[in-house]
Amino acid sequence: MKVFLNYEDNENSDLHKSLKITLPKSWKTGPSSNLLEQFVESYNAKFQDTNPLKVEEMHLTIRQQVPGSTDSTKTELVPICSDAVVLEEIPDRGDVYICHGPSQTKADLQAAAQAAEEERQNKLKNTVACTHFGCQNRFPKGGPYPECRYHKLPPVFHETAKYWACCPNKKAYDWDDFQRIPGCETGTCTEIKEDGKLFLGGTDLREQASEGAQLKSIDDFNKAQSAGGAEAAPVLDRLRNVMVEMGIDKELYDQVIDGMKMEYKSSSSNEAELLAAVSQDLGGKLKAMMKSIAAEQLRIK
Numbered sequence: 075m076k077v078f079l080n081y082e083d084n085e086n087s088d089l090h091k092s093l094k095i096t097l098p099k100s101w102k103t104g105p106s107s108n109l110l111e112q113f114v115e116s117y118n119a120k121f122q123d124t125n126p127l128k129v130e131e132m133h134l135t136i137r138q139q140v141p142g143s144t145d146s147t148k149t150e151l152v153p154i155c156s157d158a159v160v161l162e163e164i165p166d167r168g169d170v171y172i173c174h175g176p177s178q179t180k181a182d183l184q185a186a187a188q189a190a191e192e193e194r195q196n197k198l199k200n201t202v203a204c205t206h207f208g209c210q211n212r213f214p215k216g217g218p219y220p221e222c223r224y225h226k227l228p229p230v231f232h233e234t235a236k237y238w239a240c241c242p243n244k245k246a247y248d249w250d251d252f253q254r255i256p257g258c259e260t261g262t263c264t265e266i267k268e269d270g271k272l273f274l275g276g277t278d279l280r281e282q283a284s285e286g287a288q289l290k291s292i293d294d295f296n297k298a299q300s301a302g303g304a305e306a307a308p309v310l311d312r313l314r315n316v317m318v319e320m321g322i323d324k325e326l327y328d329q330v331i332d333g334m335k336m337e338y339k340s341s342s343s344n345e346a347e348l349l350a351a352v353s354q355d356l357g358g359k360l361k362a363m364m365k366s367i368a369a370e371q372l373r374i375k
Contacts, residue, residue, distance in 0.1 A: 075102055077164055079113045081127075081172040089125045091117050097160065106163060107156040110134055113172055133177040134170050136163065142337060144358040145248050155180045194340065203343050204263035208238060208255070210343065211263050219264065223257035231350045234358065249351055253341065309353050331356075 079093045093116050101108050107129075114127045121127075135151040154163050154170070156177035164170060178186075201212040206224035213220055227239035229252075236252040237245040246252035310331060317327050334352045342348035 075161075075166045077109065077160075078167065078169045079109060079172060080169060081113070081117060083171070083173045084125065086125075089121060091120065093117075102161045103159055105156060106134055106154050106158045106160055107177065109160065109170065110156070110172065110177070117172075127172075131174065131176060132172055133175055135173050136168065136170055140250070142341070142355065143248055143250060144355065148248070148250075153178065153183075155183060202265045205265060205267050205344075206257075206259075206261070206263065208257050209263060210253070213263060215265065219262045222261050222263040224259050224261070225257050226259050229347065229350065231354055234354070234361075236354065249338075249341070249354070310349065310356075313356075 075097045077095050077097060079095060081089075081091045084090065093113055095109070095112060110132060111129055114129045114132060118126050133156070134154040136154055137149045138152045139146055140148045140150050151171055151173065153173075157179045197212060200214065202215045204211045204213070204222055204224070206222055207228055208225040209222050211220050211222060225238040225240050230237050230239050230242075234247050235245045236247065236249070238255065238258075241255065241258055244255050246255060314324065314327050314331075318324050331352060334355060335348060338348055338351040338355070342351055
């Protein structure tokens with residue numbers, strides 16, 4: 075197993091260094107701190123007089139795709155715990171980056187994650203979300219109400235595109251980019267729910283194009299569900315039925331959907347946005363899988 079260690083956390087490129095290490099067998103199942111110590115020793119042999127590094131002031135990171143993003147080019151450096159097992163965190167011939175800042179143990183990260191979750195839960199408990207489309211503000215129930223920048227019409231999720239019905243020329247293909255589309259209206263936050271509006275999908279767009287229909291209300295949507303047509307059921311429910319017919323255990327499907335809901339829960343202001351985000355993410359993953367199968371078929375002689 076080989077690992078590439080890289081130090082680039084310095085504006086002066088002359089002080090950068092890369093080191094390729096063939097790991098001894100015992101290191102593969104040992105702590106990642108061994109790699110850090112080996113790199114710092116090698117680095118200081120060359121830069122002791124210009125930029126000496128201290129093991130206790132550095133940590134290891136690895137580049138990974140941003141969670142929730144369908145764009146494989148969007149990556150971030152994720153810290154590696156000092157007591158993490160090398161084989162479990164670093165792939166063969168993987169690039170590891172040495173960055174400034176002390177290392178953390180698994181216990182440290184778990185405690186930090188728990189504290190952050192407790193803070194998030196307290197915020198959710200003691201505040202309410204603005205019900206304006208696209209506004210991500212939270213504030214104490216009953217006010218005071220902060221200034222608000224929002225969209226006047228619901229979001230549209232069609233195929234891989236995401237945009238707001240009031241701003242059709244500003245489309246995004248990644249959830250984070252969609253969340254950053256600025257609102258077209260300004261005003262004051264509110265906690266009063268605006269009944270009758272729902273996110274739009276392909277079926278809604280086709281209906282509007284053929285009939286000039288107005289945006290669907292929740293009542294209209296519920297009536298359509300009661301009618302029992304194939305198009306009436308939510309897309310995730312329709313997909314569940316199809317998956318079961320193909321031999322996929324419904325418990326496995328539900329486990330995947332529930333996990334994705336947990337992933338997007340904090341970034342969705344209501345149930346409609348949450349289900350739309352899960353649908354788009356799952357669709358992107360299934361599309362990538364189909365492309366992979368197609369590519370494999372092309373390689374078959």
